[in-house]
Structure formats: structure tokens, C-alpha cells
Amino acid sequence: MKTTGGTDEQKRRAAERAVEAVEDGMVVGLGTGSTTAFAIRAIGDLVADGLDVRGVPTSFASRELARECGIPLVDLDEVDVIDLAIDGADQVETTDGALVKGGGAAHAREKVVDAFADRFLVVADPSKTAETLSHPIPVEVLPSARSTVAATVTDLGGDPTLRRAEKKDGPVVTDNGNLVLDCDFGTIDDPNSLATSLSKMPGVVEHGIFAGLAETVYVGTDDGVDSIEL
Numbered sequence: 001m002k003t004t005g006g007t008d009e010q011k012r013r014a015a016e017r018a019v020e021a022v023e024d025g026m027v028v029g030l031g032t033g034s035t036t037a038f039a040i041r042a043i044g045d046l047v048a049d050g051l052d053v054r055g056v057p058t059s060f061a062s063r064e065l066a067r068e069c070g071i072p073l074v075d076l077d078e079v080d081v082i083d084l085a086i087d088g089a090d091q092v093e094t095t096d097g098a099l100v101k102g103g104g105a106a107h108a109r110e111k112v113v114d115a116f117a118d119r120f121l122v123v124a125d126p127s128k129t130a131e132t133l134s135h136p137i138p139v140e141v142l143p144s145a146r147s148t149v150a151a152t153v154t155d156l157g158g159d160p161t162l163r164r165a166e167k168k169d170g171p172v173v174t175d176n177g178n179l180v181l182d183c184d185f186g187t188i189d190d191p192n193s194l195a196t197s198l199s200k201m202p203g204v205v206e207h208g209i210f211a212g213l214a215e216t217v218y219v220g221t222d223d224g225v226d227s228i229e230l
């Protein structure tokens, strides 16, 4: 399910470029995933050198990593502002920066943090970029609404698949105690319209289309970083 085509070097370059925007005194949203992990480690190095920041984690995994890296943490409801959020993506539309997120099932908390942040920087590698979105959309659903949401997604032209756990029998259960339907809509010509339709479905907690939120996408390459300004 997750796109893993990029190299660690590409991910690290993108992440470290984004971390250049972190300044003393900031509250920083800490996304989830293998690319953002490089950013969290880089912020941890800066904290060890004396940088004063507080991080708002977006998942159990990002909280755990940030703790290991020595980053002081705060909960979202303890802050009035998030100055900057850094987060990865499963697919990035290069024309207007719409994203698909949630390959790690963290998109519900990520969307709250990324949308609330004054600046949202995306870190990615070239395997994530596309002219048009086509990655299946992760949809977090209340467990009791799994079948009704799946039926409505099918009516909308999508093909929903319950995300299965890899080292446990049964489904993936999110940090919020819900299930995930990966919904394949083929090529998505109008992400905003699909996002609106998914948001309206009773039982949907959050979907993985992040449209109109990112300020800049940093794409790490083999010899540098490409910036997509949005």
C-alpha cells in the first residue's frame, strides 16, 4: 500500500531542507512517516545544540521518535499557534500541490495539525510526484460505519478495501481506534470535489486528501532538492 520508491538520501535531503525553516521559539507540527522521521531527527540535533522549540506530534510513532530525539513536546490543545508543520505525503500533485496522505493511517491528526499551522511544508521524494492524483485515498471510518461508508464510496465510483494489519489478524486500527478503507478512485481529476464528497459521508472521521494546505513541497533528488512553491 505505501509508496516506498524513494531512497533514504532523497528523503533526508528533502527533510533537512524543510528543517532550515525551523527557528528558535517556534511550535512545530511533527508529521508521520519515513520522510518526516528524517526531519524529526534533524530537529532533535538542533535541540541538542540549544534550539528552543516545542513539537506537536501527529501520531504515536512521531511522538515516540520525537521523545527519543529529545524534542520537548506539547499537545495540540495546549498551544494557540503552530508556526510550522513538516509532513510527508504518499502522492503529491505537482500542479497545485494537492496531496494524498494516510499511508501510515495518521492522516486524521496530521490534517488537524497541518491545516492549523501557519506554514505547512511537505517533504517527499520523486516517486511521490504525479501530474494527477491516482493513489487510493485512505479514509478513516468509525468501526460501526465501515460497511455503510464502503457502500457509499462504491456508489461514488470508488473501490474500497479494508486495510489489513500485517502482524496481527484483522484490520489496522488507527491511533484514534478507528478503521481505514483504502478507496481506489482511479485518476482523480478534481481532488477538491472528491474531498468534499468524502467529508460529507456520515461515519467518515477523516480522509487523506489534503488540498490547498501546503505552502511548499520539497522533493529530495539524488543531487539536491527541488522546491514546488504553491
Ligand SMILES: O=C[C@H](O)[C@H](O)[C@H](O)COP(=O)(O)O
Binding pocket: 002, 003, 031, 032, 033, 034, 035, 036, 087, 088, 089, 090, 101, 102, 103, 104, 105, 106, 107, 110
Ligand atoms: O499516515 C501517514 C502519513 O500521511 C505519511 O506522511 C505518509 O504516509 C508518507 O509517509 P512516508 O514518508 O513514509 O512515505
